[in-house]
Amino acid sequence: MAPAARTAGDSGQRIGSPGADEEITVDVVRRRSVADDVLELTLVRPTADPLPQWTPGAHVDVLLPTGIVRQYSLCGDPGETGSWRIGVLREPAGRGGSAWLHDHAVEGTELVLRGPRNNFPLVDAERYVFVAGGVGITPVLPMVHAAERAGRPWVLWYGGRRRSSMAFLEELGGYGDRVRPRPEDESGQLDLATVLAEQEPGTLYYCCGPSGLIDAMRSRCQGMPSGSLRVERFSAVPQPAVEEPDGGIEVVCRRSGLTVAVPPGTSILDAVRQAGVDVLSSCTEGICGTCETTVLDGVPEHRDSLLTEDEQEAGDTMMICVSRALGDRLVLDL
Amino acid sequence: MPHVQNGWYLAAWSDEVGRTLTQRWIAGNPVCFYRLGDGTPIALEDRCPHRKFPLSLGRLDGDVLECNYHGYRFDGTGTCVGVAEQQDKPRAATRRFRLLERDGIIWIWPGDPDRADESQLPDTSWLASPNWTHVKGVLPLKARHLLLVENLLDLSHETFLHPSTIGNAAVAATPIEVTTSGPRVFFQRRMVGVQAPPFYEKSMGLTGLVDRWQDGEFHPPGVFLLNIRLAATGTEEPEGFHMKVLYGMTPSTENECLDFYALARDYAIDDAELTTFQHEQQLSVMGEDVDALEVQELMYATERRRTVESSIRSDLAALRGRRVLQKMLAAEAAEESGGAVPATR
Structure with missing residues (x-):
């Protein structure tokens, strides 16, 4: 294959x-x-x-x-x-x-x-x-x-x-x-x-x-x-082959030129904000879509309610307040 | 914000269009409506290709429309057939819009006529069925189209905005289930063993606890259909009282739209008094919505520093609807700029 x-x-x-x-x-x-x-x-x-x-x-x-x-x-x-x-x-x-x-x-x-x-x-x-x-x-x-x-x-x-x-x-x-x-x-x-x-x-x-x-x-x-x-x-x-259902992940913020380690239990949103990346967000529950972020590489694991199945499957966008990664690394347009 | 062009909008009820020239703004386009002698409905861009004068201010001479400024004359295809009192026959035409007349509705597709797809329209056969009766009308609204879409996709507002008619605590207290099929957004709110709100108590004589269903369908960009069922609690389908409300949410200009409605029921269909009562109630409910949306428009339009909106779970259908419209707009904008259409998967 x-x-x-x-x-x-x-x-x-x-x-x-x-x-x-x-x-x-x-x-x-x-x-x-x-x-x-x-x-x-x-x-x-x-x-x-x-x-x-x-x-x-x-x-x-x-x-x-x-x-x-x-x-x-x-x-x-x-x-x-x-x-x-x-x-x-x-x-x-x-x-x-x-x-x-x-x-x-x-x-x-x-x-x-x-x-x-x-x-x-x-x-x-x-x-x-x-x-x-x-x-x-x-x-x-x-x-x-x-x-x-x-x-x-x-x-x-x-x-x-x-x-x-x-x-x-x-x-x-x-x-x-x-x-x-x-x-x-x-x-x-x-x-x-x-x-x-x-x-x-x-x-x-x-x-x-x-x-x-x-x-x-x-x-x-x-x-x-x-x-x-x-x-x-x-x-x-x-x-990436490693799949850690709720493990730590590495998020590369391409526009900011930052690589941020996201520990288990911390949202990508919180982690990138702590690293100084400015992101809008509102509900922090995966409902409102305010923190929607373009995925440049890697496969998101969607946990939001807003994206349709098709949009989730396409994998080119994600709600970083709740969603994580299927692999151990994501490259985001942040 | 521009409006989606490649989609159906409710342009008029069939009985609104006849041998009188009528102007309506549809999705940013001025449109002149009339019927040919044989009854065919016609929609032409309401700008004379000569000096942009509105054709709807002209006159019909048989099936020929004559502009009231310099006498340009057009047939039903929008082609100029000559200029009154002059020898010239300019090569000129005004755009003819694609229309579809069905079940007492005239639908318009403002975009590319070749892309008009009848399968995108919801079933409206109940408007013509002898088993149903309905009232209908249209209200102009000084608010942007999206506010009307979101109003209908989040009916938890009934509890607060319409407490004397169709709202009570049960509506906001019952969560919705949202599903999506292609561009269409559906929600279900199934209230079981709740108090009937005043309108339904009076319409149906329901006194005890009822089961109340609200199943909404958004057919973007401009159609909303609400399927309502009320019955004494525990009554099995298909028993019970059924109603359908069709809304044609037709943007006119950036901050104005047309709010078409048809309210239908499948019970006591010969009861003229009930029909009058229900129409009054519908207009009263819509009046409350118009007032709310118009002040809401003002608040959106005047916000100098845009702050992020807060949202909760009951917004989900409305937020999905908003995304669908944004995607359709983005795809049309990309096409217009000659760029690639964003993949819609």
């Missing part, structure tokens, strides 16, 4: 397994090419002990020896606790995380992981429409299997550049016409008007892929009941 930075899914729900931040050492036991530039790695503990439980949509952090941390969705079978599978797209434009795995992760290579965590959980629904773009298929693959096992009607629209670049087509072959591959060189871009032509009540839409696809889905699904569309966005922005 691509070097993936994640914003919280539409659900806002975070399902972490106990000990989600423990480091897990694994060995690569199998490496195979599953599409042009897409590598599948099968990982097991050297001790052969079972790995933590996970649910479809979950990802793990891979702590590369180069110091880079990358996040990859688990794409195997959650029932198989002895091993995990991840898919890695070589991203020439990336910062070298995927390239390192492509070049060095051979059978026998040791990797250190953290997780799994799930920001993109599969919620029970009457039926599902899955939309995957490119390597965005990885979290969707176990979802499809899970929907099938649960006996829920589903279809998968799967867009890619060309057939040979689309991973797991073979594995999905058994599902017949419920899997709808749309290689761009054969059928053009994935036509969302067709995807959304029939909207049956009770359907949840899951979409994973590049930003363009997600933005297009979002704008087309605006009229749907809130929560009908759940997305996971892959972007090339590297994210």
Whole structure:
């Protein structure tokens, strides 16, 4: 899978397994090419002990020896606790995380992981429409299997550049016409008007892929009941891997040129004010929006009441009186 | 503050527009309204392309509108078809606005006519349904559009501003639930086992404790719909008394707007006396709002040093509504300046 930075899914729900931040050492036991530039790695503990439980949509952090941390969705079978599978797209434009795995992760290579965590959980629904773009298929693959096992009607629209670049087509072959591959060189871009032509009540839409696809889905699904569309966005922005639900964070105030440590229990608002940054605020409860601040980098963890789900998911603005960070660092326009 | 152009505003009730030229300011645009001989409603920019004289001060000659200053003549598309008493036929036109007439309402889309999207309008079929009856009207308001929007999105003010009619302590004491769908903002206030306020006691004969629902819908930029249900406490839907109040919140100029209202009920629909009573009460409630909003406008307009407003939880729907309008305005401003439209996700 691509070097993936994640914003919280539409659900806002975070399902972490106990000990989600423990480091897990694994060995690569199998490496195979599953599409042009897409590598599948099968990982097991050297001790052969079972790995933590996970649910479809979950990802793990891979702590590369180069110091880079990358996040990859688990794409195997959650029932198989002895091993995990991840898919890695070589991203020439990336910062070298995927390239390192492509070049060095051979059978026998040791990797250190953290997780799994799930920001993109599969919620029970009457039926599902899955939309995957490119390597965005990885979290969707176990979802499809899970929907099938649960006996829920589903279809998968799967867009890619060309057939040979689309991973797991073979594995999905058994599902017949419920899997709808749309290689761009054969059928053009994935036509969302067709995807959304029939909207049956009770359907949840899951979409994973590049930003363009997600933005297009979002704008087309605006009229749907809130929560009908759940997305996971892959972007090339590297994210801090450490997640401390209420830990200390570092806030860089770009305009002021200050870096402020925000200890647990102190709001970002109070911390930056103490550091001398002038910020307007009123309610200090995440209601009024007076302290709204533009997020330049990092992923906010929203705790306000004013922003809509969509605005929270977009992650480009936050109420610093109550909201914090999903990682340990935020860069703000202050 | 400019006004959102790409959105529907209530321009007039159908019976307000006929063969007489009528001017109304809509979202900063002067608009001349009339009907063609076949009944088609027309809205033209009320500025003659010759020397900007208001066309609404002119006259209709059949379906041709003649400017009363130098005789420029226009057809229903706004195209100049000639100049009275002269040979010249200038290439000139005044802008024609997109209108939509439905259920006794004439809606106007001041912006790009190609973007006019009927699906953005709320269902108003109840205005034409035999199962409902309604009263309607329009009040001019010397206050900015946003103050009216926020007035309707935060009904906790009923407790204080309208205690003799529709307000009592239960309104402000009951929290709202706010949801958003695309640009639309919804709130629900479900009051259970409360006293009926005076207006409803008289309208429905409810004496004991009641369940009172207020479900509001803001369809930005200019439409608010309130769905009201009253019933003896514990009565199951769909039993009970239902009312709907539609507000067309149409900005005119920067500090003025039009407050269109239609108040409908699904019970005792043949009771003319009740209709009269409810209309009087509605006007009395709106009179209190007009007085409040006009002095509020004065206070906003004259504040020399802007201080930060205080806000509480019951403001949430109004604050969301304000954000939606700000975003729509920012997107239009960016487009006009040729910049990229901020992504709305």
